[in-house]
Amino acid sequence: MVQFSAAMLVCSDLARSRDFYRKIIGLKLRSDTIPHWVEFELAGGMHLYLHPASDLLAVRPGSLQLAFTVENVDLFVADCPTLEVPVLQYPYDEGTLRIAVIADPDGYPIQIGSRRRG
Secondary structure, eight states: OOOOOEEEEEESOHHHHHHIIIIISOOEEEEEOTTSOEEEEOGGGOEEEEEEOOSSOOOOTTSOOEEEEOSOHHHHHHTTTTTTOOEEEEEEEETTEEEEEEEOTTOOEEEEEEEOOO
């Protein structure tokens, strides 16, 4: 049986992306070996790796979309302009979820969602 274990994003500036995923998204940093890679711990034993761009690996926003759950997506997105985080899609209702889409420092779309209240 195959089990998903990690996702890797190619980044133009590892330190900037590390700070975004740690400070804005709130992920737990597992390993920081800049300039080689950065590793975050996700739920269920999974990981998010940040890798520097190279001749073989290019930054390609739109080729991958990550999704994270927060307590309240409206409050989360309200802070984005102050933190200079682009909001690609403001919160909207989708079934039992409330969803928004922001961009990371390289322009990768990041879905942020929470359960709808009431």
